[in-house]
Amino acid sequence: QVQLVESGGGLVQAGGSLRLSCAASGRTFSTYAMAWFRQIPGKEREFVAHISGSGALTNYADSVKGRFTISRDNAKNTVFLQMNRLKPEDTAVYYCAARTGVALTTGRTYTDWGQGTQVTVSS
DSSP: OOOEEEEEEEEEEOOOOOOHHHHSSSSOOOEEEEEEEEEESSSSSSSEEOOOSSSSEEOTTTTTTTTEEEEETTTEEEEEEEEOOOOGGGGEEEEEEESSSSSOOOOOOEEEOOOOOEOOOOO
């Protein structure tokens, strides 16, 4: 099990950038695939991006491809989500999640979740 704490959310104008961080506890961070999901109240949780334990493999939702970049620093037990060219429709609570094994796009396969960080993009 790993504890996750997100940070870096906030209010930004459309076209701007934010960088989310997710700090993880534990000494086996590199064995966890990590992902970012987002959720708007009243809507289903949405996959955003995931990254393999080594950081070699990444995958993105079509809606963020080319604008968002997921990365990780295993020495610092941290995963990042760099968000550029933000749009109002990116407004949501962003969650990081962890699972052992391969990275997947389905949220229910992830065993550990952070508390979320709010991202608001104004038009």
